[in-house]
Amino acid sequence: MQTISAPLPILTIMALVPLAGALVLWALPPLRARARALGLAVSAATLGLGLWAAAHFDTAQASTVQLAEQRPWIPAFGIHWALGVDALGLAMLLLAAFLVPLVLLASWQEVPDERQREFTALVLALEAFIVVIFAARDVFLFYICFEAMLVPVYLLIGRFGGPQRRRAATKFLLYSLAGGLIMLIGVVCLPLYGPADHHSFLIADLAGRIQAPTGVSRWLFASFFLAFAIKAPMVPVHTWLPDTAEQATPGTSVLLIGVLDKIGTYGMIALVLPLFPEASAWAAPVIIVLAAASIIYGGLAAIAQDNLYRLISYTSVSHFGFMVLGIFIGSQVAANGAMVYMVAHGLSIAGLYLVAGFLARRTGTVSIKELGGLARVMPVAAGTFLVCALASIALPGLSGFVPEWMVLTGTFSRSLVLGLVALIGVVLAAVYMMLPYQRVFTGAPAKERTGATDLGAREKLVLVPLIAAMLVMGLAPAPLTDALDGLAEQVSTTVSRAPQGAAAAGAPVTEGILK
Secondary structure (H helix, E strand, O other), rough: OOEEOOOOHHHHHHHHHHHHHHHHHHHOOOHHHHHHHHHHHHHHHHHHHHHHHHHOOOHHHOOOOEEEEEEEEEEEHHHEEEEEEEEHHHHHHHHHHHHHHHHHOOOOOEEEEEEEHHHHHHHHHHHHHHHHHHEOOOOHHHHHHHHHHHHHHHHHHHHOOOHHHHHHHHHHHHHHHHHHHHHHHHHHHHHHHOOOOOOOOEEEHHHHOOOOOOHHHHHHHHHHHHHHHOOOOOOOOOHHHHHHHHHHHHHHHHHHHHHHHHHHHHHHHHHHHHHHHHHHHHHHHHHHHHHHHHHHHHHHHHHOOOOOOOOHHHHHHHHHHHHHHHHHHHOOHHHHHHHHHHHHHHHHHHHHHHHHHHHHHHOOOOOOHHHHOHHOOHHHHHHHHHHHHHOOOOOOOOOOHHHHHHHHHHHHOOOHHHHHHHHHHHHHHHHHHHHHHHHHOOOOHHHOOOOOOOOOOOHHHHHHHHHHHHHHHOOOOHHHHHHHHHHHOOOOHHHHOOOHHHHHOOOOOHHHHHH
């Protein structure tokens, strides 16, 4: 696998800056009064480093791993500190670096002053792990950070959430640990079936070179895929998400669903497909059925919700179904759309959760049946929620349209039935977003809501960049889609490849579903 080295270890620096900020906040309690300002400064510096990395990324070779750095970490076990990004990895790093300062700014009044130091330190520590995860080119390094990030997420949920936050945090942790422990079996076994000339966990050394029997390879595939399906999350291993989103702070939900859950779909593309190409093609028919089930179930469950936080979480189950469908359907257009979808969903879900949080602080509730008529007293909040909702349901001109259109187009090119199922999901999306908007914002406000104040300057400052990014992605998506096209070709080729048994029979593995 070809890589392009960086003139300086920018990705390591990008991980160390927020980690250093977190350690400084933990080690120096007197900084409590300046935690917000320090957190914003550190996260802004991390974003600046991400932009520097993007400026030095060669888009003409976007499917190649660039800004690469590698040095032995635990030589006896073949473990390396190896970082590098292709177009998708860089896009996810930029999304995370863009959202973290907005989350810190949005949480200015969400977290009490005396606990702001702890909250900010946890967010910065989480950002450091995110950078390494999306840039890791060593499977063991990826796994270590994949598990380590659970600590700050667990604390963010369990210490800063609603009345049932500890139960939600425990459920999140148990699901994640179960997936991670199963994945660990696969990670440990990889070198046993890797190249005989040397022992290594490097993706470049293992991709396409795992010499395991077909049955073993498929079990290894399953160990990785299950962990990523839980993280994504996909039906039927999604049930931790609504409970977590209901109890977590809006800022935590933005990072969890807008960024961290994308590790699931990113892991499928960056690890599962290159490491287990035959098994990926073999399992594709089952995976796309589960993806279609996620699209429909997530949409129907969202319609049934009264709690805004739970509603938004179920919309994400449906959206992740679109992403996984695009990855495994075997279409280059759909695979490209799935990767763009990962970025677009991060923007729209951030806007929805943050506006819902702003409403909750003013009204004391996120129960849809207890709200109504807020557009008359909070027109800016109503307008921003509407824009984010329209981006979520793929209105032309906003961030969600192009990726959803690409996934639908690619799916229809492979299967009329699955295309129609995905189209039903689009219709459901219009219902689960527009119906709550009508109930929450239209009509006459209740007497107890007439005194609610609209969004302030700080909250507008948070939402303006998000909406601007949605417009840029909706009106000028070509730079991102072009950069991801080469990687999308690799993805579609891998999942379209017939496994050995099907090839011997002379028929593609997905013929029964896709024809």
